[in-house]
Amino acid sequence: MSLGQILVSYSLLVAASLSLLTYWITKKFVLKKMKRTIMKAEHNYQQQIATLQMQLSGKVNVLESMVEKLRLSNQELNRLNEIRAKFMSIVAHDLRQPLSSIQGFTSVLMMDNPQGGGNNDQTALNNILKATDNMNMLMADLMDISMIESGRFKMDAQPFNFNALLSDVITLQAVNAQKKGIFLQKCEYPAEVTVVADRFRISQVLNNLIGNAIKFSPQGGCIEARFYVLNGWLTFKVADNGPGLLHSEKEKIFQKFHQSNNDRNLKKQGWGLGLSIAQEIINAHGGQIGVESAGLGQGSLFWFTIPQQPSGYHPEAAPAQQEAAPAARA
Numbered sequence: 001m002s003l004g005q006i007l008v009s010y011s012l013l014v015a016a017s018l019s020l021l022t023y024w025i026t027k028k029f030v031l032k033k034m035k036r037t038i039m040k041a042e043h044n045y046q047q048q049i050a051t052l053q054m055q056l057s058g059k060v061n062v063l064e065s066m067v068e069k070l071r072l073s074n075q076e077l078n079r080l081n082e083i084r085a086k087f088m089s090i091v092a093h094d095l096r097q098p099l100s101s102i103q104g105f106t107s108v109l110m111m112d113n114p115q116g117g118g119n120n121d122q123t124a125l126n127n128i129l130k131a132t133d134n135m136n137m138l139m140a141d142l143m144d145i146s147m148i149e150s151g152r153f154k155m156d157a158q159p160f161n162f163n164a165l166l167s168d169v170i171t172l173q174a175v176n177a178q179k180k181g182i183f184l185q186k187c188e189y190p191a192e193v194t195v196v197a198d199r200f201r202i203s204q205v206l207n208n209l210i211g212n213a214i215k216f217s218p219q220g221g222c223i224e225a226r227f228y229v230l231n232g233w234l235t236f237k238v239a240d241n242g243p244g245l246l247h248s249e250k251e252k253i254f255q256k257f258h259q260s261n262n263d264r265n266l267k268k269q270g271w272g273l274g275l276s277i278a279q280e281i282i283n284a285h286g287g288q289i290g291v292e293s294a295g296l297g298q299g300s301l302f303w304f305t306i307p308q309q310p311s312g313y314h315p316e317a318a319p320a321q322q323e324a325a326p327a328a329r330a
């Protein structure tokens with residue numbers, strides 16, 4: 001063996017012994033220390049997890065008792081709501097009979113005594129009639145609300161001439177407009193448009209929208225009503241130069257009993273039910289209703305859209321008069 005080979009073998013031996021020594025020292029001191037640190041951290045984490053679990057289960061208990069309280073108050077609210085709906089329906093139903101008796105007897109008294117025992121008697125009888133008219137309208141609105149709430153508000157769709165209906169409503173409302181010196185204008189619109197919808201309910205919507213425009217417009221105001229048909233949809237619009245609406249009020253006025261106008265006298269002339277009923281009617285026809293206004297003092301434009309005929313409507317299922325119409329024209 002040469003000297004070089006002996007030196008290489010010796011160096012290899014020394015290197016191997018040093019590696020073994022390093023491994024032994026690392027294992028003995030460093031790894032042991034690391035293991036201890038890891039175990040300590042693990043222990044800490046386990047303690048933290050246990051504390052969090054305890055806190056969480058406490059919160060779950062609180063949440064569960066809150067859910068139970070909410071369920072009970074919800075149950076109570078439903079019960080009170082049912083009582084309220086029942087009460088409203090009873091009031092609306094049972095007050096109509098005595099009311100129409102008062103109306104009937106007042107009319108008889110007015111007819112029996114056209115000159116009256118004096119002007120005061122006639123004025124008093126007139127006031128009684130006006131008051132009972134107002135109460136009748138409120139009763140009708142309350143009946144509608146109670147039917148809506150109980151799901152008994154059904155639409156009876158039949159074909160009718162929308163133009164003729166609008167003309168009737170405008171003739172009726174023109175009397176009130178005249179009293180306030182309001183110019184109620186019928187804009188150009190198609191001569192004959194047949195719509196398949198609930199005529200009575202749609203007239204209710206028209207009366208409320210045009211009636212509102214007259215009620216809320218100032219003396220000498222100007223109101224325009226128009227409608228058109230496009231792609232099987234009818235759009236009706238009524239614009240006034242009245243008090244207008246704040247942006248924040250545009251949705252609220254469609255809620256029951258909501259009246260945004262601050263004028264106390266105008267508030268007294270209604271109950272804030274007309275628009276909520278109108279919305280139900282238009283929705284039940286598959287349409288939409290809304291209002292546009294640039295703000296207070298800027299007037300309002302109320303509109304609604306309804307399909308010209310309900311989806312799934314078949315003319316052959318309609319009353320015979322519809323079938324007869326084209327033949328009659330020819």
Ligand SMILES: Nc1ncnc2c1ncn2[C@@H]1O[C@H](COP(=O)(O)OP(=O)(O)OP(=O)(O)O)[C@@H](O)[C@H]1O
Nearest residue numbers: 212213216253259260261270271272273274275300
């Ligand atoms: N053309 C309008 N201009 C300004 N505000 C309006 C107009 N129409 C409706 N409003 C506002 O919306 C509110 C709700 O209207 P809605 O027709 O529901 O009730 P009402 O007319 O006050 O009473 P009711 O219709 O029950 O007799 C009104 O009180 C009024 O504040």
Ligand SMILES: [Mg+2]
Nearest residue numbers: 208212270274
């Ligand atoms: Mg109204």
